[in-house]
Amino acid sequence: MTGIRTTCPYCGVGCGVVVNLQEGAVRVRGDERHPANYGRLCVKGAALGETTGLKGRLLRPMLGDSEASWEQALDHAGERLREIIAAHGPRAVAFYASGQLLTEDYYAANKLMKGFIGAANIDTNSRLCMSSAVTGYKRAFGEDIVPCSYEDVEKSDLVVLAGSNAAWTHPVLFQRLARAREANPAMRVVVIDPRHTATCDIADLHLPLRPGSDAGLFVGLLRIIQGQGAGAAAWAAEYCGLAQDDVATFYDWFLSAPRAITLYTMGINQSTSGSDKCNAIINVHLASGKINRPGCGPFSLTGQPNAMGGREVGGLANQLAAHMNFEPDDLSRVARFWGTERLAQTPGLMAVELFDAIARGEVKAIWIMGTNPAVSLPDSHKVSQALAVCPLVIVSEVVRETDTSRFAHVRFPALAWGEKEGTVTNSERRISRQRAFLPAPGEAKPDWWIIAQMAARLGYGEAFSWQHPHDIFNEHAALTAFENDGMRAFNLQPLTGLAREQWEAFEPWQWPAGDLPVRRIIPVEPREHGAQTNALYPLLLNSGRIRDQWHTMTRTGAVPGLMRHLPQPYVDVSPVDAARFYLTEGELARISSPRGVMVARVRLNEGQRPGELFVPMHWNKQFAREGGVNALVEGRCDPLSGQPESKQTAVRILPWLPVRQGELYARVLPDLPASVHWWRKAAPGVGYLSFACDSSLLAWAEALCRAHEWEVQIARSGERSSLLAWQAGRLMLGFWEGSQPLHEFVVEAFASSPVGLAERHALLHGQPAGERREEGRIICSCFSVGENRIREAIAAGCGTAAALGQTLRCGTNCGSCLPELKSLTGERQAGSR
Structure with missing residues (x-):
């Protein structure tokens, strides 16, 4: 197989990809040998080559708004951190990391914060997606062990998807399920979700339960399994807002299925009782014996490419490292392995409470790595206010401008996917390599290198003297095996001491879950969610x-x-x-x-x-x-x-109902008036946005063009108006107010400006020159097939999604557009079962 074998940087499925560089372009295809996807990719993975450009990249360190050398930026940040630690102690410093980091980066960050700065204030955006699953597994099994594999999904008799729209969020795994169901007509699929989503496309039963009531559904099932089932289905149906017959059907299917597996994600985890919901699911598998054998088990699907790797190295504030905890034996073990007397002795601040502590002035320095908390954390205005008053904000980032980086005092340019080397672990405990196929752009550096350089400036350089991520991986693997003797399932003993050549050639490897040494059923009392509706917020x-x-x-x-x-x-x-x-x-x-x-x-x-x-x-x-x-x-x-x-x-x-809505295309997008609502959209070779406002923008657009001394064409008709701006025969700006969304023919006009009067007149009035078909909203992103073309094909006799696939190819690659295709053909009615 030619090309560079690496791993997709999106969801936790962890698909293998093969990259080839052809005439300056990055070509990506699925890796047929990778056991996570066997060559299949979703539309995001297939488009990875288009994300590797340098437009908008952060390529040099920055102090405030000024570029700086690495020495200047690192020295400044190191001096400020030393001052804050000396004045306020190590707990005044925190790191906020990301599931986008590689395991080696994560390991370095955790070691510096917990091991040498001496506080456990390192948390991660993975807190927002799967920390409840971690708590559930640890309470049930004594360790954060995910006892399932993707093959179990294919081998099961009953697949339950709880709080998971896997068709859109984990599409390659979902398609593995869809193909397994086609091969085994006896397999049943149950979707538990308040919404009717694309995942319901393959469901034999959809349970649209009341939001937040999931625990009640599984507690009722546990009662039946334990022989206390009198009235359980009726109670659960009333609690969850479901039909009693549907609940009884689900319970009967679970009890009678020789093998059952439950896949769950954010709909379960993102809750004030998320941990209990996870344990309610684990409980029914433990009580029924449908666990730790093929086709069975409670399977938490991670949202990020290396959320599992972060869990392995202790990237969460309430973990230590290598699945160890803040307990005397573990604390002693990790301190001896790292050779430190400064190891944090207690858990640190978790994501939401961490930013609350910044707002209160208790945490005075935050280093944010590869994530955007000003957007992703709840109450984002409050997070932004906290960052605005924090004395030291350091951001390691790939792109120059994010909602978070505007608060940064120091910005470090990090390597992106395709430029960095290391490993990631997917949802089924499989470790894979991410390999570089592009040179480091500008002065961008690996995250582990930035962390090691900072450690040296804080006086801990000897413990961070790695020369390559291979060195870090070996240290990480050795820590998992150190004084383990079977006490922890997470043990990378077979991978310790890998030679550099072996690490470079590393094949995907799944660490074994083992025979779960601890199996606890955790009592769960279903609780309501915390949102209180009222007359004002109903x-x-x-x-x-x-x-x-x-x-x-x-x-x-x-x-x-x-x-x-x-x-x-x-x-x-x-x-x-x-x-x-x-x-x-x-x-x-x-x-x-x-x-x-x-x-x-x-x-x-x-x-x-x-x-x-x-x-x-x-x-x-x-x-x-x-x-x-x-x-x-x-x-x-x-x-x-x-x-x-x-x-x-x-x-x-x-x-x-704004007074005006419209579209604006420009070679360089101007700043709109502050009162205008806008939505920026990607288009090839041109800036593009939609806008809405309570007064016409035509006068503003005309004044802008006059200031640039562009030639201007204007058309007005009632509430509809348009403007084209030209410079030396090149289209510079196009403005349409009160018109329907435009697209392809406008983008083409910027690529090759129309010269004929008829073409310019048509463009000014928002019409393509001559006969042409617009795709409309894209349904199949894999093959750029739009809604207009699909409707034409349906009218011409393509009455099924399969027929559309034969004619237009839509739905024949990743398959994530199939539910929409079936809706358009009438095969799938929204809300149906």
Whole structure:
């Protein structure tokens, strides 16, 4: 196989990819030999080559707004950290890391903070997605052990997906499930989710339970398994807001299935009782014996590419390292291994409480690595306010501008995917290599190197004298085996002492879960979520991911093809609530809570429960003026895991009918007036955004063009107006107010400016020159097949998704667009079972 074998940097499935450099372009395909995906990729993974450009990259260290040398930046940061530690102690310093870091980076950060600075104030954005799962596993098994593999999903008789829209969030694993179900018609699939999502496409039973009531459903099942089932189905149905027959069917299927596996993610974890929900799921597998054998078990799917690696090295504030805890024997063991007398003796601050401590002035220095907490943490306005008053904010980042980096006093340019070397661990405990295939751009450096350099400036250079990530991996593996003697399942003994050549050639390797030494059923009392609706805030807001975007869009937001499926923030509303709150399909709405407000476009959705809304979590101030859902979310957390309850927020919604809406394309996007709402979208070779405001922008656009001395064409017709600006025959700016979204023909006009009067006239009036077909909203991102072309094919006789695939290829690659294709053909009715 030719090419560089590496690993996808998106979700926790951990797909292998093969990269080839061809004439300056990065070509990516699935790795047929990697056991996570066997050559398949989702649309995000397939588009990875388009994310490797240098536009917007942070390429040199910065002190404030000025570029600096590495020596200057490191010396300044090191001096400030020493001053703060000397004056206020080690607890006044904190690190906030990311599941985007490689295991070697994570290990270095954890060792410096806990081992030598001497406080455990290192946490990670993984706290926001899977820390409740960690707590559940540790309570049940004594250790953070995930006792399942992807093969178990394929071998099961009953697959339960709880709080997981895997079709969009873990699409390659979902397609493995879909193919397994086709091969085994006896397999049953149950989806437990308040929303009717794309994952329901393969469900034999969808249980649209009341938000936050998941624990009650599994507690009822446990009662039946333990022989206390009189009335359990009726009680669970009433508690969860479900039909009793549906609950009884689910219970019967679970009890009668020889093998059952439960996949769960954010819908379970992101709750004030997320740990209990995880244990409620684990309990039914323990009590039924459907665990630790093929096709069985409680399987938490991680959201990030190396969330599991972070758990392995102690990247969470309440872990030590190598699955060890803040207990006397473990503390002694780690201190002796690292050769330190400064090891933190107690857990540190977890994510939400960490930023609260910054706001109170208790933590005076924060080093943020590869993540964007000003967007991703709940109550994001409060987080921004905390960062604004923090005496020292250090950011290690790939891109130059993020919502978080605007608060940085020091910025370190880090290497991106394709430039760095190391390992990651996926959801099924499989360690894979990430390999570099591009040179380090500018002065960007590996995260582990930056951490080691800082350690030297703090006086600990000898303990961080690694020359290569291979050295760090060997130290990490040795720590997992140190004085282990079978006490901890996580033991990389077979990987200790790898030669450099062996590490370079490392093949994906899964560490064994073993025969779970501890199996505890944890008593669970179902509890309500913490969101309190009232007359002012009568609706529950849910948030989550969408198919083609990732986290805060710093990577995917730059790829035009990935922005054309769902190009701006939207809110899913039931038809009942749309009528109740005077909302119209496609129009704008303001959603607000006591903490903030956001603007989104309304989508009527039959699969949305009345009284509830859904909004994607990706948009931020780089892509929208007010598109961040976490501005609304309260920082309520699970008391055991510290994970925020991001799934339930009390809000209100009101229609917003702006005076003007339109589209703006420009070679360089100008700053819009402060009162204008806007949404930035990726387009090849041109800046592009949509806007909405309460007065016309035509005069502003005309004044802007006159200031540049561009030739201007203007057309006005009632509330519709448009403007084109030219310079030496090149189209510089296009402005359409009151028109429908444009796209392909406008982008083409910027690539090759039209010269004929007829072409310019058509463009000015928002029309393509001559006959052409616009794709419309992209449904299949793999092959850029739009809704318009799909509807034409349906009208011509393609009555099924399979027929559309044969004609247009849509749905034949990653498969994540199949639910939408089936909706368009009428094969899948929203809200149906």
